[in-house]
Structures are given as C-alpha cells and as structure tokens.
Amino acid sequence: QKEVEQDPGPLSVPEGAIVSLNCTYSNSAFQYFMWYRQYSRKGPELLMYTYSSGNKEDGRFTAQVDKSSKYISLFIRDSQPSDSATYLCAIQTTYSGAGSYQLTFGKGTKLSVIP
C-alpha cells in the first residue's frame, strides 16, 4: 500500500460546479497536509496547507482533514475554466531530528472545467 493514495481521474466538470478531490494516507505520523496545483508543463504551486483536523477555507477553496480516517479533501466552489489543472495532495512528515522534512505526494488528479 502506498503511503498516499489519490484517484488520478481525469475529472471533467461544467463551469460553476463544486469539485471534490480526495486522498487517503496510511502513516499516522503525518502532520502537515498540503494541496498543490500544477498547470501543464509547470512546477507545482502551493494552494493550501493544514495541520489539524477540520476545515480551512481560502476563497473558493476549502481543505478538509480527518485524521481519524486518514482522509484529506479539497473542495472547489464555483469552479472556473482557469481551475483546469492537476491537483496534487502532499503530506509532510514531522521533523525526525535527522534534519529531514520530506513531502510524499499523491499521483495527482487531472481536472478539466468546461465552459
């Protein structure tokens, strides 16, 4: 079982729809949870990060973490064609004392928002 599982899609929705993207993870030591957006042929850019269980909202985007279920979600409200991209969940392990923070990524979900 991979440490982070993400449905790769692709996912196609009409403009204005609510989008739900999800990941599951296996290691309860994970503490920080991130969503990155990656446009075609570009590097990933951070959308949001969360630490604790619960919701975090930023404009049209809401990140949700359920540590008891090891489940993280990203919701996009009123989706726009400019949201068309690949969305990657990523999880950072806590500091181990060895000088090493690392990210473990999901496969990414390719989203297309159709005008």
Add this chain to the structure above:
Amino acid sequence: EAEVAQSPRYKITEKSQAVAFWCDPISGHATLYWYRQILGQGPELLVQFQDESVVDDSQLPKDRFSAERLKGVDSTLKIQPAELGDSAMYLCASSMLEVYSYNEQFFGPGTRLTVL
C-alpha cells in the same frame, strides 16, 4: 517575487548520453530538493540537501545519477548515461528549515527530459 530557477526548461538527448540540470533556489533557503515526476504521477524525491550536505539520497539511482551543491547555493543534477526510462520532468524545490514547524517547499518550473 523570489522564484526557484531551473535550466534548461527542455532537454532532448539520446540514450547513453550525459545530461545535466541546474537549479538556483530562493535566496536564503538552506534546503534544496530534486524530484522526478513521471507523466501521470506525483513528484518523487531523488535527493535532499541541507546547505552543501546530502541529507537523503536513498532514492537516487547512484549508478547513473549524481547531484552536488558545492557552495550550498545552486545545485546540479547529472545523469550519465541516460536511459529511455529517465524521460520525465525533473523538479527542483527549496525551503527554509524551521524545526518543528511547517516548511513550505517552493518549486521551480522543471526540466522536461526526453531520452530517445
């Protein structure tokens, strides 16, 4: 706004040739990462530097890949000889190091490698 710089953006090479990628992290970022992203997959860590020292290179295929960060600033990743399976996006990222805290990784635009 400070950004991670990478070059070249695209590289086409024939198998068995040598290739090199360069990365200049955001000024002041002590930690530098090289990732490989195969099409349709998430990035996977190849090597991590803290200043000029390698912290983790457990996933780096050391028979053909090498990485250095001699002065603790910019870094070079080399592949020799390149194989068909090395075709991928090579991403560089950098971050500050704050113990027991969240360390945002900033990614560069990547180098798209095609091995023929």
